[in-house]
Amino acid sequence: MQIYLPIAEIPVNIILVLALGLLTGFLAGMFGIGGGFLATPFLIFIGIPPAVAVSTSTNQIISASISGLLAHIRKGNVDIKMGGYLVFGGFIGSSAGVLVFKMLQKKGHIDITIAAVYVLFLGLISFAMLRDSMRVFFQEKYGFNAENKQGKVINAILKIIDKMPYRLYFPKSGVIISPIVPIILSCGIGILVALMGIGGGFLMIPAMVYLLRMPSSVVVGTSLFQIVFIASNATFLQAISNNNVDIVLASLMIFSSAIGAQIGTRTGYKVNANGMRAILATMLLGICIKMLFVLFSEPKNLFIVEILK
Amino acid sequence: MKKILILTILIFSSILSKAYCSPLISGISTNEINIDTKFKGAQILLFGAKGDAGNIVITVRGPKKNFFVTRKEKIVGIWYNATRLKFENSYSFFSLFSSYKGLEIDEDILNDLELTKDFLQFSNEQKYDNKTKDDFRIELIDEMERRKLYNNTADKIDFLDDTLFKIMLNFPKNIVQGVYTVELYLIKENSLISFQSIPIYVNQVGISAKISEFSRQKEIFYGLVAVVLALVVGWITNYIFMRFIGQ
Numbered sequence: 001m002q003i004y005l006p007i008a009e010i011p012v013n014i015i016l017v018l019a020l021g022l023l024t025g026f027l028a029g030m031f032g033i034g035g036g037f038l039a040t041p042f043l044i045f046i047g048i049p050p051a052v053a054v055s056t057s058t059n060q061i062i063s064a065s066i067s068g069l070l071a072h073i074r075k076g077n078v079d080i081k082m083g084g085y086l087v088f089g090g091f092i093g094s095s096a097g098v099l100v101f102k103m104l105q106k107k108g109h110i111d112i113t114i115a116a117v118y119v120l121f122l123g124l125i126s127f128a129m130l131r132d133s134m135r136v137f138f139q140e141k142y143g144f145n146a147e148n149k150q151g152k153v154i155n156a157i158l159k160i161i162d163k164m165p166y167r168l169y170f171p172k173s174g175v176i177i178s179p180i181v182p183i184i185l186s187c188g189i190g191i192l193v194a195l196m197g198i199g200g201g202f203l204m205i206p207a208m209v210y211l212l213r214m215p216s217s218v219v220v221g222t223s224l225f226q227i228v229f230i231a232s233n234a235t236f237l238q239a240i241s242n243n244n245v246d247i248v249l250a251s252l253m254i255f256s257s258a259i260g261a262q263i264g265t266r267t268g269y270k271v272n273a274n275g276m277r278a279i280l281a282t283m284l285l286g287i288c289i290k291m292l293f294v295l296f297s298e299p300k301n302l303f304i305v306e307i308l309k
Numbered sequence: 310m311k312k313i314l315i316l317t318i319l320i321f322s323s324i325l326s327k328a329y330c331s332p333l334i335s336g337i338s339t340n341e342i343n344i345d346t347k348f349k350g351a352q353i354l355l356f357g358a359k360g361d362a363g364n365i366v367i368t369v370r371g372p373k374k375n376f377f378v379t380r381k382e383k384i385v386g387i388w389y390n391a392t393r394l395k396f397e398n399s400y401s402f403f404s405l406f407s408s409y410k411g412l413e414i415d416e417d418i419l420n421d422l423e424l425t426k427d428f429l430q431f432s433n434e435q436k437y438d439n440k441t442k443d444d445f446r447i448e449l450i451d452e453m454e455r456r457k458l459y460n461n462t463a464d465k466i467d468f469l470d471d472t473l474f475k476i477m478l479n480f481p482k483n484i485v486q487g488v489y490t491v492e493l494y495l496i497k498e499n500s501l502i503s504f505q506s507i508p509i510y511v512n513q514v515g516i517s518a519k520i521s522e523f524s525r526q527k528e529i530f531y532g533l534v535a536v537v538l539a540l541v542v543g544w545i546t547n548y549i550f551m552r553f554i555g556q
Contacts (some may be wrong), residue, residue: 006348006517007524011346062539068548106388108379116387232536239532243524247535248517255541258546266554295387303445304390305452306377307401307485 006204007246008052014252016046021060021253025260028064028270031280035257037125041050041118041287048249050111054101054197055238055245060253061199061231064261065224071265072165078230079172079218082182083225085200088202089183090230105242115294117195122288125202129281136274154210161211164275172220173214182212186226194234199227331428332360332503333495340508342480345515350482353509355491356475363444363497364408365466367423369478369509371458372487373401376431378445396431401485402455403429404460408468408475415499422494422501426450457481486511 002011020042027034036057043053052205102109164178185207189200206225208214215224240243326470335357342351359365375397382391405425412425419428431446451460458481478491488508495503513521524531 004517033394056553059539061533062536062544063546066540066543067550070510070544070547083466108393112387112389230541232540235536235539236552237531239524242404242527245524245532245535247520247524247531247538250535251538254542255546258543260547261543262554297388299381299388301452303382303448303452304377304379305449306379308375308377 003252005048005246006250008048010047011096012046012249014048017252018250018256020046021256022260024060024269025064025257025262026264027260027280028257029261029263029264029266030070030271031278035064035261036063037118037122037196037284038287039253039257040099040114041291042198043121043249044114045290048207048246048276049244050114051101051105051242052244052246052249053062054114054195055235055242056250056253057197058193058231058234058238059245059250060257062228062235063254064203064257065227065231067198068257068265069221069224069228069263072118072224075221077218077221078156078225079170079214080225082170082212082214083222084174085179085182086186086222086226086265087229089186090190090193090226091233092183094194094230094234095186097191097194098121098234098241100191101238102242108209112295114195115291117192119288119291119295121150121192121196121203122284122291126281126284129277129284133274133278133281136146137278140274147301157211158213160224160265173212173218174214185211186230190230190234193230194238199231318459332363333365333493333505334358335493335505335507337478337507337509338490340510343486343509343514344486344518344519345513346513348482349436350484353478353480354475355407355478355507357474357493358472359474359495361471362494364500365474366409366414366494367406367466367476367493368422368484368492369402369404369489370400370492371489372400372485373398374401374485375399376444376449378449380445380448383400390471391440392437392445394433394435394442396433396438396446396449399431401427402458402480402489404478406466408466408474414496418499418501419498424494426459436445458483480511484511486513501521507550 001014004011020039024035024039024042027038039057039060040053043057044050069078097301101110104113131291161177162182164180167178167182169174169176186204189203189207192198192203193200201223203221204226208219208223209216235245335355337356338354340353342353355367375395376399377393379390379393381388383389384391403426412419414424416428419425423429427448431449433442433445437445450461452460456460457479460479465475466476473478488510491507491509493503493505493507494501512518
C-alpha cells in the first residue's frame with residue numbers, strides 16, 4: 001500500500017513506515033531515549049531524502065517524548081529550574097543548527113554531513129554501550145570489576161566546572177552549579193538535534209549524571225522536558241526556513257511511535273535491561289556500518305543533477 | 310466521441326489547408342494534464358496539415374528551470390560533492406520531432422530556434438573554464454535523457470498523405486508542473502515559412518499538491534500545525550494508555 005509524500009516527493013509503503021515508527025517508539029519507550037537516531041537513518045535507507053528525513057524525525061521525537069514527560073511530571077521527577085536553563089541553551093543551539101543545515105543544503109553538502117555526523121556519534125555510542133553492558137555482564141557473572149579509566153578526565157572537567165562564576169542552587173536536584181554549564185551543554189546538543197534529527201537524550205542523560213551531577217531520579221524527566229521544547233523549536237524552524245518537514249510522513253511516524261513508546265515503556269519493566277542494551281548497541285553499530293558505505297563506496301554516477309524549484 | 314471529434318477536425322483542417330493554401334494548421338487532443346497521486350504519465354495526440362512545400366519540425370518544451378549539476382570527488386576515501394555548477398533558465402522538458410531524414414538545416418536557424426540538444430541554451434555565470442562547463446552541460450543532458458525528460462532523437466512524424474500528419478506526444482510521470490509549449494515550424498530551404506505555438510497546462514491536483522503549496526506559502530502556520538499535531542497525538546496516546554491499560 002503506497003502513499004505519496006508531498007514534500008519528500010516520492011511514494012512510500014505505509015505499512016513499512018508504520019512498522020518503523022512502532023519500532024523506534026518501542027525502543028524509545030524502553031530505553032528512555034528519543035529514538036530519533038534510529039528513525040533518521042531508517043528513513044534515509046528507505047529512500048527519503050536525508051534533509052526531509054532529519055526534519056521529519058525531529059517532528060516525530062516530540063510525540064515520542066511528550067508522553068514520557070507527562071508521566072515524569074506526574075511523579076514530580078522534573079527539575080524545572082535546571083530544565084529552563086537547558087531549554088534556553090538548546091534554543092540557541094538548535095536555531096544555530098537549523099541555520100548551519102540551511103547553509104550546507106545550499107552548498108550541497110548536507111547529505112554527506114548527516115552521514116558523517118551519524119557515523120561518528122553512532123560509532124562512539126554503540127561502542128560505549130557495548131563496553132558498558134560487557135562490564136555489567138562480567139560483573140554479574142564473575143564478580144569481576146573492570147577499572148573505570150574515565151574517572152580522571154571527568155574529575156578534571158568537574159574542577160573547571162566548579163570554578164565557573166554565578167553559581168546557583170537547584171533545589172530539586174540538590175546541586176550547586178553555574179547555569180553557564182547547562183546552557184553550553186544543551187547549546188552543543190541543540191546543534192546536533194538540528195543536524196541529526198535526534199532528541200539528544202543519549203548524550204544529555206550521561207552529561208546530566210556526570211557533569212551536572214544530578215540525581216538519577218530526575219535525569220530522565222528533565223531530559224525529556226528539554227527535548228520536547230528543543231525538538232519543537234527545531235521542527236518549527238526547519239518547516240519555515242528549509243521547507244522540509246513532510247507532514248504526511250510525520251503523521252504516520254507520530255501515531256505509530258506514540259503507540260510504540262507506550263508499549264516499550266511497559267515492556268521495559270519486565271525484561272533484562274542489560275541484554276536489551278547489548279542488542280540495541282549492536283543495532284546501532286549496524287546502522288553505523290551501513291552509513292560508512294554511504295561515505296566510502298563509489299557512487300554509481302559521479303554526477304548529480306537537480307532541477308530546482 | 311473524442312475520436313470522431315479529432316477526425317472531424319482533421320478532415321476540416323485538411324480541407325482548409327488545401328482550399329486556402331494555408332501553410333500550417335494543427336490541433337491537439339487536450340491541453341491539460343493533471344498530476345494526482347496516481348499519475349503515471351500522459352499522452353497527447355497532435356495532428357495537423359501542412360502545405361505542399363517544406364518540412365516540419367515540432368518541439369515540446371517544458372517550463373524553464375534552474376539546474377544544479379554536482380560532481381562527486383574522492384577525498385581521503387570519502388565521496389563528497391565537490392564541483393557544483395548552476396545552469397539557469399533551461400528547459401525542464403524537451404522533445405523533438407521532424408519530417409527531415411537528417412536535420413539538414415543551417416546552424417543559424419537551429420541555434421536561433423534552439424532545435425536539437427546541441428543548440429539548447431544553458432547559461433552559467435560561474436568562473437569555470439569552457440571545458441568544465443561543456444562537460445557538465447553534457448552530463449546534464451544525458452541525465453535528462455535517462456529520466457526521459459529530454460528526447461532528442463528527432464522522432465518520425467506519421468504522414469497520412471502528403472499533407473496530413475499526426476504524432477503522439479509522451480509525457481513521463483516525473484514532469485514538473487507549469488506551462489508547456491508545442492511549437493511547430495515549417496521550414497523550406499533554410500528559411501522559416503510558418504510557425505505555430507500551442508500551450509499545454511500541467512498542474513498538480515489533489516491533496517498532496519495542496520499540502521506542498523501550504524508548506525511553502527504559509528510556512529509559519531504549517532510549522533505550528535506539525536508541532537501541535539505531535540504534542541496532541543503524544544498526549545492523547547499517553548492518556549488512552551493510562552486510562553485503559555494502566556501503568
